[in-house]
Amino acid sequence: MSGDAVAISGAGCISAAGIDLAAHGQALAGKSPGCVSVPAWLFKTSLSFPVFAAPEDPLSPESRQLLAAQNVPDSLLAELSRTSLLIIEAALQALTQANVDFASLKSQRVGICLGTTVGCAFNDEDYYRSWRQGERPDLPPVLRYMGGNISSVLQKVLSVEGPVLVVTNACASGTDAIGIAKGWLETDRCDLAIAGGGDALSRIAYNGFASLMLADTKPCRPFDVSRQGLNLGEGAGVMILEKESTLKQRGGQPLGWVHGYGTASDAWHPTAPHPQGRGLQQAILHALKSVKQGIAKTDIALINAHGTGTPSNDAAETAAIAAVFADGPIPPFVSTKGITGHTLGAAGGLEAVFTLLALQQGITHGACRCNTPDPDFPCSPVLQNEQVALAGRMGISQSLAFGGGNSCLVLEAAS
Amino acid sequence: MSDGVFIQSIEIVDGANLDSVVPQHLLRDLRRADDFIKLAVVAADALISSLPTESSLPEDTGIFLGTTTGSLDTNFRFLDTLLDDGEGQSSPTLFSHSVHNSAAGYVARLFNIRGPALTVTTSSWPFLSALAEAQVAIATGQLQVALVLGVEEDTPLIDEARSRAMAGDEQLAEPPACRKGAVGWLLVADSVTGKNRNPGLGTIVLKERLVDPVDYLIRTETISSSTEDGSAIGWCPDALKVPVSLSKAVPSASGMNMPCLEWSVVASFGEARVVVELDNDGEVTP
Numbered sequence: 001m002s003g004d005a006v007a008i009s010g011a012g013c014i015s016a017a018g019i020d021l022a023a024h025g026q027a028l029a030g031k032s033p034g035c036v037s038v039p040a041w042l043f044k045t046s047l048s049f050p051v052f053a054a055p056e057d058p059l060s061p062e063s064r065q066l067l068a069a070q071n072v073p074d075s076l077l078a079e080l081s082r083t084s085l086l087i088i089e090a091a092l093q094a095l096t097q098a099n100v101d102f103a104s105l106k107s108q109r110v111g112i113c114l115g116t117t118v119g120c121a122f123n124d125e126d127y128y129r130s131w132r133q134g135e136r137p138d139l140p141p142v143l144r145y146m147g148g149n150i151s152s153v154l155q156k157v158l159s160v161e162g163p164v165l166v167v168t169n170a171c172a173s174g175t176d177a178i179g180i181a182k183g184w185l186e187t188d189r190c191d192l193a194i195a196g197g198g199d200a201l202s203r204i205a206y207n208g209f210a211s212l213m214l215a216d217t218k219p220c221r222p223f224d225v226s227r228q229g230l231n232l233g234e235g236a237g238v239m240i241l242e243k244e245s246t247l248k249q250r251g252g253q254p255l256g257w258v259h260g261y262g263t264a265s266d267a268w269h270p271t272a273p274h275p276q277g278r279g280l281q282q283a284i285l286h287a288l289k290s291v292k293q294g295i296a297k298t299d300i301a302l303i304n305a306h307g308t309g310t311p312s313n314d315a316a317e318t319a320a321i322a323a324v325f326a327d328g329p330i331p332p333f334v335s336t337k338g339i340t341g342h343t344l345g346a347a348g349g350l351e352a353v354f355t356l357l358a359l360q361q362g363i364t365h366g367a368c369r370c371n372t373p374d375p376d377f378p379c380s381p382v383l384q385n386e387q388v389a390l391a392g393r394m395g396i397s398q399s400l401a402f403g404g405g406n407s408c409l410v411l412e413a414a415s
Numbered sequence: 416m417s418d419g420v421f422i423q424s425i426e427i428v429d430g431a432n433l434d435s436v437v438p439q440h441l442l443r444d445l446r447r448a449d450d451f452i453k454l455a456v457v458a459a460d461a462l463i464s465s466l467p468t469e470s471s472l473p474e475d476t477g478i479f480l481g482t483t484t485g486s487l488d489t490n491f492r493f494l495d496t497l498l499d500d501g502e503g504q505s506s507p508t509l510f511s512h513s514v515h516n517s518a519a520g521y522v523a524r525l526f527n528i529r530g531p532a533l534t535v536t537t538s539s540w541p542f543l544s545a546l547a548e549a550q551v552a553i554a555t556g557q558l559q560v561a562l563v564l565g566v567e568e569d570t571p572l573i574d575e576a577r578s579r580a581m582a583g584d585e586q587l588a589e590p591p592a593c594r595k596g597a598v599g600w601l602l603v604a605d606s607v608t609g610k611n612r613n614p615g616l617g618t619i620v621l622k623e624r625l626v627d628p629v630d631y632l633i634r635t636e637t638i639s640s641s642t643e644d645g646s647a648i649g650w651c652p653d654a655l656k657v658p659v660s661l662s663k664a665v666p667s668a669s670g671m672n673m674p675c676l677e678w679s680v681v682a683s684f685g686e687a688r689v690v691v692e693l694d695n696d697g698e699v700t701p
Contacts, residue, residue, distance in 0.1 A: 046502050120515060120536055121490055122572075128494055131572055142576040149538040165544055166536045168485065168515035176533060180548065187551055204490075207497050208510030263531040265478075265523040271511045282529060402511060403520025405532055 004243040005292075006182045007254035008411075010100070011353045012093025014086055015235025015340045016052035019060060020093055024350075025357050029365055032339040035219050035231050043203040049215040051201055052233030052341030058085040063092045070102060072157055079144060082200035082234075083119035084153045086346070090236035091154055091194055098240040099252060100192070102158070110160040111190030112151040113181040114238075115173025115197035116345035119150050120166060123202045150198060162190045171306070172263070172401035173197050174237065174348025175409055179261030181241055191246060196349030198236030205344065206232055212271060220309035220342075221369040222335035223318070223381045230308040233341020237349030239356075253414065256356050259295070259394070260410030262286025271402050272312050277320025279406040280398065284324045287396070287408040295410065297324070300331045301392035302364055304355040305381070306400045307335020308342050313400060315377065322378035330379045331396075332388045334358075338368025348399045352409055355397040359413035362390050419605035420553045422691065424465035425662045428458045430568070430595030444525050447508060450595055451486035455518035455566045456525060458599035462562055463526060465601060473607065476560040477531040478519045479549040481541030483654040485515035485534075488570045518566060530558060540680070541565070542598065542658035543687050553604050561602040565658040568595040598658040661689060669693045 014020070016035070017027035026032075035050040042053060059067075059077070067077065067088075077085070095102070122128070124141040131137055147153075151164040163184060167177045174197020181195035209215045209232060216229035239258075247254060264282035266274040273280070288295055305317050314335075321333060336354045343350055358364045366382040373380040382388050393415065398408040428436065433450055437457055445453050463472065493509040511517060516534035523532045531552070537544050542565030549561035657680050668676040668691070679688040 117514060120485065121513070122484075122487060125494065125498070128491060128572070129498060131575075132491075132495070136575075136579065139576055139580055142573065143580065146573070147538065149536065152538045164537060165548075168534050168536050169519075169532075170514050170516050180533075183551065183555075187555065204494065204497065207502055207505050208493065208507075208513075210503060211505045211507040211510055213507075263533070265520075265529050265532045267523045267527050267529050269524070270517060270520055279529060401516070402514050403516040403532065403534075404523055405516065405520070 004245050006185050006241050006258045007244040007247045008239050008256045008258060008356065009242050009247050009252050009254060010094040010096070010098025010240035011238070011255065011356060012090040012097065013235065013237040013350055013353045014054050014058055014089045015343060015346070015350055016054055016233055017339045019055060021097070021353070021357070024354065025361070027339045028336070028354060028358060032368070035341060038206070042201055045203060045206065047206070047210055048217050049206065049210060050219060050231050051206070052231060053201060054086060054235050058082065058089045060089060063089050066092050066096070067157065070159070080153060081119065081144065081148050083116055083198050084148065084150050086200060086234065086236035087114060087150050087154060087198035087238065088157055090196065090198065090238040094194070094238045094240045100240065105158060105160050105192070108160070108191040109162040110158070111162045111181055111184045111193040112154050112164045113167065113177045113184065113193060113195045114151045114154070115167040115169065115175070115177040115348055116150055116199050117168060117170055117173060118199045118202045118205050118344060120168050121204070123204055125203065154194065168345070169405050170401035170403055171342070171344055171347055172399035172405045172407040173345040174350070175352065175397065175399040175407040176263060176348065178239060178258060178348065178352055178409055179263065179407065182258045182261055185241055185243055193241040194238060195241055196236065196238035196352070197346045198349065199234055199343055199345040201232060201234040214310050216309060219369060220338060222307035222309040222337055222367050223314050223373055223377070224370045225372045225374045227309045227311065227314060229310050230337065231341040233343040235340060235343045235346045235350055237346060237351070237353045239349070239352060256359065256411055256413040258409060259412055260287040260291040261408070262288070262290060263405065263407040266404035266406065268404050273316035273400050274404070275316055275319065276323065277316040279404055280317065280320035280400060281324050283406040283408040284320065284396065284398065287410050291410055295394065298328055299392055299394050300396055301390040302355065302358055302395035303331050303333035304351045304358070304395065304397045305333045305335050306398055307337055307367060307381070309337060314374065317400065318377040318379050332364055332382050332390070334364055334367045334382050348397070348407065351399070352397045352411060355395045355411050356413055359390065359393050359395050359411065364388050364390060420550050421603050421605050422665065423601040423603050424462055425665055426458050426461040426599040427659055427662050428454055428461070428597040430454050430597065433595070441525070448521060449486055449489045449512050451489065451566055451568050452512065452518045452521045454568070454595060454597035455480060455522055455564050458564055458597040459522045459526060459562050462599045462601040472526065472528060473559045475530055475558045476528050476562070477549065477552060477558045478522050478528055478533065478562050478564070479545040480519045480534045480564040480566060481543070481545030482515065482534065482536055482566050483538070483541055484568070484573070485536070486513055486517065486568065487573065488568055489513040491570065491572065522562065540657050540687055543689070546600065549602055553602055559604045559607045563600040563602060564597060565655060566597045567654040596655050596659070598655065598662045600662070665691055
């Protein structure tokens with residue numbers, strides 16, 4: 001295993017909070033567009049749960065130019081799922097920020113590890129409706145699905161070689177993908193890794209969360225006493241990871257580092273978290289323990305919590321944070337889902353980027369629409385109208401998931 | 416930091432008559448589960464049963480599940496409720512079970528496994544990817560035990576589309592019967608098992624570079640022979656042919672007292688290779 005630190009050399013993101021990294025930085029400071037009724041161009045619904053929608057065309061003009069320069073035909077892009085397009089946009093932003101020469105990528109082992117949920121399900125309702133009525137619809141929707149593995153798609157678009165994997169661990173997928181990619185670099189399975197998560201809104205998931213009575217008809221209010229559920233969102237968040245020595249050899253400087261990763265199961269319930277967040281406690285402790293240079297709990301200056309706004313998630317998460325940090329000060333913690341919605345498989349990728357941005361800024365703004373924290377919680381987040389100067393440059397980004405999954409990254413921002 | 420990875424046992428579950436192979440002690444827990452979940456749980460139960468009776472799973476036990484499409488049939492059953500019953504009336508149970516990692520979640524809950532529970536998918540051989548992640552997790556000391564599962568479930572919609580795509584759009588083929596199955600490997604760290612372990616199969620060590628854009632090459636320094644090519648499996652879904660072939664090759668080679676098995680699969684998109692040092696004399700080869 002390599003002793004090299006795993007450096008973050010680039011980051012990219014797209015969501016309802018904005019079309020790029022700068023917009024997401026501004027969104028953290030309270031300048032976010034918010035949620036809307038489901039746009040008709042996404043899907044039609046009779047339900048009234050608002051969503052956080054990314055731009056109708058996920059690809060920026062700059063990204064389209066980059067793709068054209070790489071001889072990626074428009075016909076290929078037209079065949080891709082919305083989730084794939086969101087991922088491509090975030091990945092191209094990240095590669096550009098990392099100042100990666102696209103031609104040089106072809107001579108490297110480029111690992112691609114991405115998380116998704118909607119992106120690996122068959123969502124073409126028209127095809128299914130026709131098929132179950134005995135018709136034989138045109139095949140492209142099925143062929144698109146069978147060939148639509150988002151990591152393989154990105155590999156094809158970039159014309160690179162190396163390990164590819166899609167993590168489909170529900171809402172922790174993006175966090176796990178970054179943690180796995182970190183391991184690939186440490187065990188020398190690739191030279192550079194593209195890691196994160198992406199998911200597009202779909203009517204199927206929208207109805208699924210409605211059926212579970214986990215969605216709110218109003219804008220979500222994570223950690224607030226009045227919270228009644230989540231709002232779904234969509235987007236992608238991607239990081240470029242490299243061994244620090246490799247990055248410095250090519251003249252690059254790290255934006256930060258992925259120092260630790262931990263994951264653990266609740267072994268409790270198919271959809272609800274353990275009330276005390278026992279799996280999350282273990283995930284945080286494993287992540288802290290995995291930091292090679294060692295870390296004290298007091299080094300953690302910020303926690304970007306999962307904070308969905310469902311009663312059970314926020315209660316379990318505050319219980320876990322209070323338990324893990326019981327022997328010292330509890331770090332300031334926030335949820336950013338008030339500005340992106342719950343983006344499912346993208347959440348871990350987007351929130352790792354948010355965590356890095358806040359650590360770079362040295363300040364955290366309060367959790368959007370959390371004005372009165374639930375008095376039953378053992379600890380309180382930073383409130384909407386508060387700002388807290390961070391006491392360090394290391395932080396945690398954590399995710400919880402259906403199936404009882406809990407995952408945690410320890411990140412550090414460069415000075 | 417570095418540890419050998421011992422194959423304690425390998426199980427194959429034929430999903431053709433799934434309800435008849437669900438153990439009595441799991442019937443109640445699986446009463447609401449779909450077939451995809453049942454396959455994973457039955458395979459996991461068989462693996463855990465292979466441990467010495469005095470052994471229990473250590474805290475550092477993880478689950479690694481690879482699948483190409485997840486529980487697609489449940490995805491369609493949820494869609495049925497949405498299309499037939501309308502918005503706001505669809506089934507919450509079917510939705511939660513349609514999520515790819517629901518099976519790993521069931522395994523974690525029913526066997527009280529509190530380590531990682533990772534579900535991965537690739538467009539080719541997701542079981543091999545799951546196997547590689549599990550193998551590294553043990554070899555680098557992160558875990559002591561790993562249940563590695565490959566679960567696949569063909570669905571009529573995909574089968575029918577595949578049939579049409581291969582035959583030409585003008586031919587309306589009858590959808591074949593749905594096929595499903597699972598494989599499971601129980602991996603343990605050599606340092607945990609020592610000489611008190613059950614008779615097992617051998618040791619795998621990830622040492623090599625990636626051989627193709629898609630999959631891992633898993634091999635040791637010693638290569639002595641090769642066996643099955645993955646072509647003679649009758650009952651299983653296409654996506655399970657590769658893991659079933661490998662899962663049959665290892666005990667077969669062990670039974671023939673071969674010191675080492677080299678197994679490989681080649682497809683249009685690449686090649687994957689697995690090399691197992693077989694533990695025929697009861698001693699782990701370093």
